[in-house]
Amino acid sequence: MTPNASVPKAVRPDEDLGRSVAKTLWVDKAQGGVIPRDVFVDTRPVSALSVDRMDHAPRSEMARIAREREARREGNRRFRGWALVRSDKAGQNGRTVRATPRCDNPYHTDIRLPVPADAWKEVKQEKRAHGQELADFARWESAPQEEPTP
Amino acid sequence: MTPDGGLLTALDERYQTEESVRLLQQDAPYHGEVSIESFQRRLVPTEFDAASRRQWDVSIRSLLHSTLQPPHAHLPIEDSEHANLWHALRAAIESPRMEAEDDWLADAIAELGRIDHYIRSDGLPDVGQHARDEAQRLLEDLRLQPLAPVIYPSEGDLVIHFKAPSAPASVVIEVSDDGRAVCYAHMHGKSRRASYDTSTDLPDVFLWDQMHKLTNLV
Numbered sequence: 001m002t003p004n005a006s007v008p009k010a011v012r013p014d015e016d017l018g019r020s021v022a023k024t025l026w027v028d029k030a031q032g033g034v035i036p037r038d039v040f041v042d043t044r045p046v047s048a049l050s051v052d053r054m055d056h057a058p059r060s061e062m063a064r065i066a067r068e069r070e071a072r073r074e075g076n077r078r079f080r081g082w083a084l085v086r087s088d089k090a091g092q093n094g095r096t097v098r099a100t101p102r103c104d105n106p107y108h109t110d111i112r113l114p115v116p117a118d119a120w121k122e123v124k125q126e127k128r129a130h131g132q133e134l135a136d137f138a139r140w141e142s143a144p145q146e147e148p149t150p
Numbered sequence: 151m152t153p154d155g156g157l158l159t160a161l162d163e164r165y166q167t168e169e170s171v172r173l174l175q176q177d178a179p180y181h182g183e184v185s186i187e188s189f190q191r192r193l194v195p196t197e198f199d200a201a202s203r204r205q206w207d208v209s210i211r212s213l214l215h216s217t218l219q220p221p222h223a224h225l226p227i228e229d230s231e232h233a234n235l236w237h238a239l240r241a242a243i244e245s246p247r248m249e250a251e252d253d254w255l256a257d258a259i260a261e262l263g264r265i266d267h268y269i270r271s272d273g274l275p276d277v278g279q280h281a282r283d284e285a286q287r288l289l290e291d292l293r294l295q296p297l298a299p300v301i302y303p304s305e306g307d308l309v310i311h312f313k314a315p316s317a318p319a320s321v322v323i324e325v326s327d328d329g330r331a332v333c334y335a336h337m338h339g340k341s342r343r344a345s346y347d348t349s350t351d352l353p354d355v356f357l358w359d360q361m362h363k364l365t366n367l368v
Contacts, residue, residue, distance in 0.1 A: 025268035025302055034300040034313045037322060043305055089318075092339060125332060128304075128324070129341045132334050136318040 007056045007106050011087050011097050017051040017109055018082035019138070020066035022073070027080040030140040039083045039138070040111075041131035048110040049134075053099065054084065056107060059144050065105050066143070081142040089137040095130060254298035258289045258310075261301045268303060275306040278327030284349045285310060285325050291353050295361050317367045321360045325349050335360040337367065 011017075019039055021027055029036050042049055054062055063079065070079040091097045094114035102108045113130050115123040262285055269276055285301065285308045292299075292310075300311045310323040319337040331349035333356060335342045344356045353361075 023268075023272045023274075025272050025274070028268075029300055029302055032300065034311055036300075036302055036304070036309070036311065037320075038302075038304050038309075093341070125334075125343060125345070128322075128332075129334055129336070129343060132320060132322055133336050133341060136313070136320050136336050 007053065007099075007101065009099055011053065011099050011109060013086070013088035013091075015087040016054040016084045017087055017090055017097070017111070018054045018062065018066075018084050018141075019049065019051050019134075020070060020079055021081050021083055022070045022077035022079050024080075030081070030083065031142075035083050035135040035138045035140060037128060037131040037135045039131070040085075040134035041127050047115050048112045051085075051090070051109050051111055052082075052105065053107040053109050054082070060147065062107065063143050063146070065107070067146070068104075079143055081140060083135070083138040084141055085134055085138040090134060093130070093133060255289060255293040258299055258301055259286060262286060262289070262308075265301070265303045265308070274303050277303045277306060277308050280329065281308045281325045281327040284308075284329075284331070288323060288325065288349070288352060292361070296365055297361075312361065312364060314364050314367045319364055319367055321357070321364050323352065323357070333357050333360065335364070337363060 021030065021039055026036050026039050030039070040049060052062055052065065062082075066082070067079040070077045087097050090111045096112045098110050098112060100108050100110045111134070113127060115126045115130075262282065265277060265282075268274060288310060289299070289301075295312070297312045297315070300313070302309050302311070304324065306327065308325045310325070312321045314320060314337075317337075318339075320335075322334040324332045324334070326349075329348050329350075331346040331352055333344045333346070333352065337360075342360070344354075346352060346354075
């Protein structure tokens, strides 16, 4: 599959970016009204967060991509919903938003943090502070019901 | 002025225990000023059940409301730790949300007790006993704050997360099992944080100040 040509390359400031969520803890807290900052913290030595552009495909398609991604992760987790943050908010305080389409996900986008990727321990607090900011701006949306396979 | 600044005299007699008198008199150097610690932790008789604690809180709040005066009024407000404490306490007392949400401590401690469920179900790193104990102590110290916190494990640390109800803002306290702590505040699009080698330094002026600002966000 090639990247979807209908998805504009530039990310608009008012686009919703979705961070898929599978952990029970995060889902329970988000449904209770507080999105944990860890939803937006990648504990690996990386300086970007993977999100999906939510405004260019039906939710069912975005959910399919998220389900497949979570199923590939360790523990075969079940996708439960998204923490949605607007692109302009995601791009504040030194962060940048850049579309990074992939063959299996033309909506893939990176929120790049202004922290070095190779100094995880030194920048742990920085990443957590960015995670807190993003979580404050985010809102929760539960995954749509999975359509039964024919 | 009596050693307790007249406060204890005005308390309902049923709340006057020998222990509370002794503790309040230990605060004589305050010369009638009210320390948050006294009223949040030390003076609340431990034998009270939940209903009695609520009644106690209402009495305390009512008294403080009528008697509190800004301490060290001759000093610039930012130079006085007592001034910040006074602001925080005054905000807690005057908040209209206080009556509705003053039961959050029991819920928060219960939430703290449920973290093992999530650690198991999500395969998260365990949280040590010291971090748990410190988190509970902090919750008790912060119990007069009107905003109810959310508690969750975070990569081996424990997080106490206060979110503003109607603004993208929060105060997050992170307690580690090695005794360290970090306080993160995000308000008005800006972040501030303070690190502590020992979590027992919390709550401090920075935390009270950030909680006061968070509580008063519209």
